[in-house]
Amino acid sequence: MSTPTVAPKTNGIVIAVVKEQARGEQRVATVPEVVQTLTKSGYEVLVEHDAGAGAFYSDDLYVAAGAKIAPGRTELLDGATIVLCVQPPTIADVEMLAEGTIVIGFMNAANNLPTVARMRDRKVTAFALELVPRITRAQSMDALSSQATAGGYAAAILGADNCPKFLPMLTTAAGTIRPATVLILGAGVAGLMAIATAKRLGAMVEAYDVRRAAGEQVRSLGAKFLELEINAEDQDGYARELTSEEKVKEQQMVSAALARADIVITTASIPGRKAPVLITKETVAQMRPGAVIIDLAAESGGNCELTQSEKTVEEHGVTIVGPQNLPARVAIHASQMYAKNVQSFLSLLLSKDGALTREFTDEILASSLLVNAGEVRHKPTLDLISGGRL
DSSP states (O other): OOOOOOOOOOOSOEEEEOOOOSTTOOOOSOOHHHHHHHHHTTOEEEEETTTTGGGTOOHHHHHHTTOEEESSHHHHHTTOSEEEOSSOOOHHHHHTOOTTOEEEEOOOGGGOHHHHHHHHHTTOEEEEGGGOOOSGGGGGGOHHHHHHHHHHHHHHHHHHHHOSSOSSOEEETTEEEOOOEEEEEOOSHHHHHHHHHHHHTTOEEEEEOSOTTHHHHHHHTTOEEOOOSOOOBOTTSSBOOOOHHHHHHHHHHHHHHHHTOSEEEEOOOOTTSOOOOOBOHHHHHTSOTTOEEEETTGGGTOSBTTOOTTOEEEETTEEEEOOSOGGGGGHHHHHHHHHHHHHHHHHHHBOTTSOBOOOOOSHHHHHHEEEETTEEOOHHHHHHHHHHTO
């Protein structure tokens, strides 16, 4: 006679995992490996039906890890203590949440002000993972960096797929084939991953970033760093906007590099701002026929003047790709990394004895707290909402 399975005791905290509804989103907020850890710690994990299907995590895998499957959104969110998501919740989702429910994920508040206002009105607590501070203690929670790693890798593969050349040098009976030249504009996390991937594919790689400190990292990956005597790094480690004179100098150097590139991957962005234009339509006209531009900043306006978000266009013989949500193209590993980020973040909210803290005084929690107890706690978002009178 088989021994009946005994369900683990729970502490009353229900962690809900939604099925992402945004078009093209294949990631999931947590994976079975993390679910197993949570359930063993006494938390009840409820996963929406097929939430992990896009990343090839079946409902059966979640059940084996100790989760329960909710047949729909209403059943999932009813009674949830904490809701985990990748993309921001919709207003319809917020309407189903009880007062005090905690939502954790990317919030993209500037582009989702009505949702933020509704979370405020319903007294939902929301943590925006993009606001996690870049401090040593928060590295394991840095979802922006983990997803930028996935995006940078996917960008290099997308560039190779669209390029009409071999990337590595080849010695053949028909002669020697020179390696393709790849130019990376912006050497942040995504740019560095794109550099590393292009190098592994055998290309000659050049890179440029307005932050001089990035040069050491670029060179460590075997790429050539384009030097310009400008330091445009702010006190938080992000790129600041260049002055008019600096932009002219930058454009001249970048234009020369673009003219010799076969693949260009642009990653430059300023948090909360329109992406800076690094490649003008005039510069595109001077590029090699057959060259490819992969514009990772397409979602925020594009680094290339001719980029069209979610479209691939050809101008002057140059293919310009404006992808959205590149991390979703490598959904299995992107979800794994994101789930680990969320797991680390949860450790700040959930004590070792299984209690949920409501005192968000920890530096990381305070910095990433978007909405709480009927107030918008992130000042830039509050200013936007006040200005729009929401």
